[in-house]
Amino acid sequence: MTELDPRWTEPYAATELGARYDALAAEAEAARLRFDRGFRTRLYTLDPGWISATELDDDFHSMRVALRIDAEGVITEAAGRMHRNPYETCPRALESLRALVGANIARPSAHVQLKERIPRTEGCLHVVDMLTVAFRAFRISKGHDIPNGYAGEVTRRELLNLMPNMRDSCLSFAVAGEES
Secondary structure, eight states, X not given: OOTTOBSOOSOOXXXXXXXXXHHHHXXXXXXXXXXXXXXXXXXXXXXXXXXXXXXXXXXXXEEEEEEEEOTTSBEEEEEEEEEEXXXXXXXXXXXXXXXXXXXXXXXXXXXXXXXXXXOTTTXXXXXXXXXXXXXXXXXXXXXXXXXXXXXXXXXXXXHHHHOGGGTTSSGGGOBOSXXX
């Protein structure tokens, strides 16, 4: 057994949970909507590097954050815009984005840098949520570097080699052995 052997080897078909989800979703659709929130992140490739564009829209907010990221995963520019916000002070929190320049989002535990670089009293919880989504999307996009994408055991192992910080991050990347 190698250190990348999966802890879970047999897929579990959660058909009863899927059926229950369908029932709950149908019940919800028939009810009155109380709150709606959506995040969307797009990652565009440049030569070299990327631009990450993340959006948050809900009943109270409409916010945008864009990050320019170099070939090594370092943020070289960060910008944002608030189209809708509940308080007059909210847009000022975008000034905290300047502190992200120099952060490397390709490294393991990149989200820890958010707390270090954007203190709660200078930032915005929702901007940090957006950045967390953007950081994860950047790392997930590395799967596009693998010819077969995310399909199959071979590519699961390739992803673990490419991004060791994925180890034990979820059920699919749980590995056997005492090191995990």
